[in-house]
Each structure stands twice: as C-alpha cells, then as structure tokens.
Amino acid sequence: MSLHPPQPAAAHPPDKLPPRLFNARCRACWFSLALLLLVLASFLSLDLQWGAFFSREAAASMGRFLGEFFPPDTSPAFLKKVALGAWETLAMSALGTLLAAAAGLLLALPGSRLHGGDAAWARRPTRWLLNALRAIPELVWAALLLISAGLGPFAGTLALAFHTSGVLGRLFAEAIENAPSGPGDALRAQGVGTLRVFLYATLPQVLPQLMSYTLYRWENNIRAAAVLGVVGAGGLGQLLAFHMGLFQMGKTATLIGAMLLMVGLVDALSHLLRRRMAG
Structure with missing residues (x-):
C-alpha cells in the first residue's frame, strides 16, 4: 500500500487559440495592409473601363x-518557314542562356562572400553591375544591339545573354553565399x-541549384x-510581326500555335530535367 496520498489528475491545458488576423505589433501585418491599400489606390487612379470591356459590343x-x-x-511551304523560325527561336534562347550562365557564374564569384573572413571588396560594385544588367528589359537590349549587331538573331x-546574366549572376551569388561552409x-x-x-x-554543393536556375531561365528565354x-x-517573333502587320490572320494563327507548342515542350523537358536532378 502506498504511503503517498493520491495526486489529483493534471488538468488538460486549454487548446491554444489561433493567432489574431491582425496584430498592431506585427510588422508583416502593417506591410500587408499598406500593400493592399496601394493596390486599391492603383485601381482608383487608373481609368479602367470595365463596363466597356464586358459589354456586348466588345x-x-x-x-x-x-x-x-x-x-x-x-x-x-509556310509550315517549313515556321519550322525554321521555331528552330531559330530555340537556338537563340539556348545559346543566350548558355552565355548568360557562364557570365553569371563568373560575376557571381566576385559578387558573393565566399566565407566568413572574405573581405569581398568587389561584392558591391559587382552587384551594382548585375542590377544594371537585369534592370534593362530584353526588348530594350535588343533595340540597342540592333544598331551594332544589325537585324537578325545575333542581336536577339x-x-x-545580357539580361539573363544579371538575373543568373544574382541568383548564383546568393546560392554560393548560402552554401554550407563546413567543407x-x-x-x-x-x-x-x-x-x-x-x-x-562549394561548387558540388550548389551545382544542382545552379542548374535548376539555368533551366528555369531557359524556359523564360x-x-x-x-x-x-x-x-x-x-525567329518566330519576326514572322509574327510581319504577318500580323499584313493582317494575314491564318498565318498568324499558325505562328501562335507553333509558339505554344514549342514553349510547352521546353517547359516539360525542363521540368523533367529538374526533377531528375532533385531526385
């Protein structure tokens, strides 16, 4: 027989209530509210003709x-021309992405801090350069390069390559900096x-991530x-602009279908390759 008196059963703690939707001390809540107000102000400031857009006449x-x-x-004859344009577009995207991946890796090294004791004196100016490269859209780069490179796929x-170098260089630099430092x-x-x-x-640890970034940018390119x-x-875009400008809508439909098919195939291939690397 136990000499100790029986202890009362411990009461079950009450279920924890979910956090409040808005908390005055939550910075993320204030930021989300400010972002929502900005979106609402954007709708009010723009002259959006929703009635005309959803009208029967439209x-x-x-x-x-x-x-x-x-x-x-x-x-x-036209399908042959479309196939050649699709191949030209595919080649432009692949070569541009390959050049950008090489340039991005070269710029990512001075643009990142390789270890805790690294002075990284070139990190800030290199990141300024990467920001400048990706801040200029591809269309603007193409318009500028048409002056020196002339019409055709070389300028494209x-x-x-220039725009994607800025994007991949920044992503590569972040991946290198966040790699485990133990090895x-x-x-x-x-x-x-x-x-x-x-x-x-460092490179063996981040290589799958770098390849994934490169494949994703290839899809975008x-x-x-x-x-x-x-x-x-x-490429296909030049054919599209030409035939759409002449209001040859049957040819335009074929070109749009070829673009959709090519993008779908490349997206599927890129997704398959990324899954194999992740596995």
Whole structure:
C-alpha cells in the first residue's frame, strides 16, 4: 500500500487559440495592409473601363476578331518557314542562356562572400553591375544591339545573354553565399587555396541549384526570344510581326500555335530535367 496520498489528475491545458488576423505589433501585418491599400489606390487612379470591356459590343468584336484566325495556314511551304523560325527561336534562347550562365557564374564569384573572413571588396560594385544588367528589359537590349549587331538573331541572342546574366549572376551569388561552409572551412584549414576550395567544396554543393536556375531561365528565354523578333531580332517573333502587320490572320494563327507548342515542350523537358536532378 502506498504511503503517498493520491495526486489529483493534471488538468488538460486549454487548446491554444489561433493567432489574431491582425496584430498592431506585427510588422508583416502593417506591410500587408499598406500593400493592399496601394493596390486599391492603383485601381482608383487608373481609368479602367470595365463596363466597356464586358459589354456586348466588345464581346462581339472580339468574337469576330478571333474568327479571322480560322482556318490556320497549314500549307507545306509556310509550315517549313515556321519550322525554321521555331528552330531559330530555340537556338537563340539556348545559346543566350548558355552565355548568360557562364557570365553569371563568373560575376557571381566576385559578387558573393565566399566565407566568413572574405573581405569581398568587389561584392558591391559587382552587384551594382548585375542590377544594371537585369534592370534593362530584353526588348530594350535588343533595340540597342540592333544598331551594332544589325537585324537578325545575333542581336536577339546577345539581348537575352545580357539580361539573363544579371538575373543568373544574382541568383548564383546568393546560392554560393548560402552554401554550407563546413567543407570549405576544412579545406582552408589545411592551406588549400580559394579557387580549389570553390571547385571541390562549394561548387558540388550548389551545382544542382545552379542548374535548376539555368533551366528555369531557359524556359523564360523561350518566350522572350519569341517576343524579341517583333523588333527585328529574328525567329518566330519576326514572322509574327510581319504577318500580323499584313493582317494575314491564318498565318498568324499558325505562328501562335507553333509558339505554344514549342514553349510547352521546353517547359516539360525542363521540368523533367529538374526533377531528375532533385531526385
């Protein structure tokens, strides 16, 4: 028989209440509220004709316009021209992305702090350069480069490479800085140089992430390459601008279908490659 008196059963703690939707001390709540007010102010400041957009006349006009796209032009001669334009667009995007990945990696090294004791004196000016490269849209780059490179895919390829270098360089720099420092610290403690530490410790850790970023930007550059042709940079976009300007809507429909098909195939291929790298 126990000499200790029985202890009362512990009361179950009350269920924790969910946090309040808005808290005066929550900075994220105030930021979200300010962002919501900014969006509302944007709607009020713009002259958006919602009534005209959803009117019966607008729907009838859009229906007549879409009807002009049918039937698409499927003549063998034009399909051959579309295939050549699609190949040119694909080549522009692939080569531009490859050049951007190489330039982005070269700029990411001085644009990142490789370890805790790294002075990284070139980090800030390199990041300014990366900001400048990606702040200029591809269309503006293409318009500038058409003066020196002339009409055609060369200007479009360079435009993609310049803009994407700024994007990938910043993403690569962030990935390098956030890589685990343990393997690199172990090599540096044995007197291994900075370049060999990067090649044997940092790069193997971040390489799948760098490849994923590159493939994702390739997807985006497929769409951008199709648009760049509007300013004379070659590919499907140049054909689209030409035939749409002549109101040849059957040919325009074929070109739009080719763009959709190409983007869908590249997206599926890129997604498959990223899944294999992640697995």
